[in-house]
Amino acid sequence: xxxxxxxxxxxxxxxxxxxxxxxxxxxxxxxxxxxxxxxxxxxxxxxxxxxxxxxxxxxxxxxxxxxxxxxxxxxxxxxxxxxxxxxxxxxxxxxxxxxxxxxxxxxxxxxxxxxxxxxxxxxxxxxxxxxxxxxxxxxxxxxxxxxxxxxxxxxxxxxxxxxxxxxxxxxxxxxxxxxxxxxxxxxxxxxxxxxxxxxxxxxxxxxxxxxxxxxxxxxxxxxxxxxxxxxxxxxxxxxxxxxxxxxxxxx
Amino acid sequence: xxxxxxxxxxxxxxxxxxxxxxxxxxxxxxxxxxxxxxxxxxxxxxxxxxxxxxxxxxxxxxxxxxxxxxxxxxxxxxxxxxxxxxxxxxxxxxxxxxxxxxxxxxxxxxx
Numbered sequence: 606x607x608x609x610x611x612x613x614x615x616x617x618x619x620x621x622x623x624x625x626x627x628x629x630x631x632x633x634x635x636x637x638x639x640x641x642x643x644x645x646x647x648x649x650x651x652x653x654x655x656x657x658x659x660x661x662x663x664x665x666x667x668x669x670x671x672x673x674x675x676x677x678x679x680x681x682x683x684x685x686x687x688x689x690x691x692x693x694x695x696x697x698x699x700x701x702x703x704x705x706x707x708x709x710x711x712x713x714x715x716x717x718x719x720x721x722x723x724x725x726x727x728x729x730x731x732x733x734x735x736x737x738x739x740x741x742x743x744x745x746x747x748x749x750x751x752x753x754x755x756x757x758x759x760x761x762x763x764x765x766x767x768x769x770x771x772x773x774x775x776x777x778x779x780x781x782x783x784x785x786x787x788x789x790x791x792x793x794x795x796x797x798x799x800x801x802x803x804x805x806x807x808x809x810x811x812x813x814x815x816x817x818x819x820x821x822x823x824x825x826x827x828x829x830x831x832x833x834x835x836x837x838x839x840x841x842x843x844x845x846x847x848x849x850x851x852x853x854x855x856x
Numbered sequence: 857x858x859x860x861x862x863x864x865x866x867x868x869x870x871x872x873x874x875x876x877x878x879x880x881x882x883x884x885x886x887x888x889x890x891x892x893x894x895x896x897x898x899x900x901x902x903x904x905x906x907x908x909x910x911x912x913x914x915x916x917x918x919x920x921x922x923x924x925x926x927x928x929x930x931x932x933x934x935x936x937x938x939x940x941x942x943x944x945x946x947x948x949x950x951x952x953x954x955x956x957x958x959x960x961x962x963x964x965x966x967x
Contacts, residue, residue: 638947639946639947642946642947642950643946643947646950656862657859660859660862660863660866663863663866664866664869667866667867667869667870668866668869668870668872668873669873670869670872670873670877672901672905673869673872673873674869675908676904676905676908677865677869679908679912681857681862681865684857687861687864687865687868690865690868690869691868691869691871691872693904693908694868694869694872694873695872695875695876696900696901696903696904697901697904697905698872698873698875698876698877698901699876699896699897699900699901700897700898700901701873701876701877702876702879702880702889702897703889703894703897703898704877705876705877705878705879705880705881706880706887706889708880708881709880709881709883710880712881717882720878720881720882721874721878721881721882723881724874724877724878724879724880724881724882725873725874725877725878726877727877781958782954782957782958782961783954785929785932785953785954785957786950786953786954788909788912788913788929788933789932789933789936789949789950789953789954790946790950791905791908791909792909792933792936792937792940792949793940793946793949793950794905794946795902795905795906795909796937796940796941798901798902798905799902803899804898804899804902807899807902807903807906808902808903808905808906809906810903811902811903811904811906811907811910812906812907812909812910813910814907815906815907815908815910815911816910816911816914816915816921819911819915819919820919827904827907827908830903830906830907830910831900831903831904831907834899834902834903834906834907835896835899835900835903838895838899838903839892839895839896839899842895
């Protein structure tokens with residue numbers, strides 16, 4: 606990986622800056638409890654869907670993506686092909702591509718291993734909080750320290766919650782139906798993404814197609830549902846735009 | 857799934873995290889995503905989550921759709937959705953939803 610020679614060297618962005626680090630930690634603090642609880646739910650769901658303790662620990666430490674993990678669990682339980690599970694996780698994670706595009710330009714001068722790791726650990730909340738403080742891409746003292754102040758505690762509380770969930774889940778009998786908490790968690794992640802008519806229609810269509818096509822082999826109904834839902838949302842969005850621009854021409 | 861298969865799944869899931877979260881970090885330059893692609897990226901996750909949750913809520917163990925009050929998961933899911941819309945708090949919603957689901961499951965009156 607080579608850097609563009611035109612980029613001004615700005616080593617001070619990467620320097621440790623204690624006040625920024627502290628500010629990052631402080632800003633992220635209120636969300637840590639929620640992150641830990643979300644980790645707990647995913648931890649329980651992993652065990653309740655039949656993973657062993659080492660598998661669940663490996664998943665939480667290596668994958669570090671709650672909604673993709675929750676999405677993968679029913680597929681693992683029903684023995685779906687690995688490539689279907691991969692595609693599903695990729696689609697659930699697609700929102701991160703946007704975050705990655707927003708956040709990465711701030712740190713393009715860092716070595717690639719560091720960038721890979723920072724990107725890997727930056728979840729939804731971190732990106733939102735970081736961009737609130739630094740909307741501009743211009744290099745600034747303490748930027749990296751602030752990001753780390755958000756990232757490290759976030760990672761820590763997720764892992765603590767998740768590991769607690771794994772051990773708690775393995776002591777609770779299956780009849781309690783704790784796995785349902787995973788379904789409820791997915792609903793809570795999904796609702797804010799459903800805002801607006803195109804997204805709402807897309808979600809309803811995707812859900813309906815998924816139920817109707819549940820009998821398809823290799824869990825292909827799932828991928829079909831995502832595709833049809835997404836196309837529905839895009840068609841509605843574009844239809845609405847055409848409608849608006851027509852209105853402008855006439856009025 | 858065999859133990860090794862699950863480890864392969866964990867490996868590809870980690871790859872899915874890296875591919876989406878670190879993609880632009882590795883490219884490093886400023887890139888503007890075309891509008892159409894942005895739309896796609898925005899709607900895909902919600903559709904995928906819906907496609908996962910819907911069969912879980914609606915289909916019974918034998919694979920048949922149950923759209924009645926006897927489907928406790930569906931009823932609890934709808935009630936939890938309403939709760940979330942009112943309170944906008946994930947943790948509370950999960951606790952409330954689980955409590956509601958458990959109550960329905962244990963109360964013999966409804967069944």
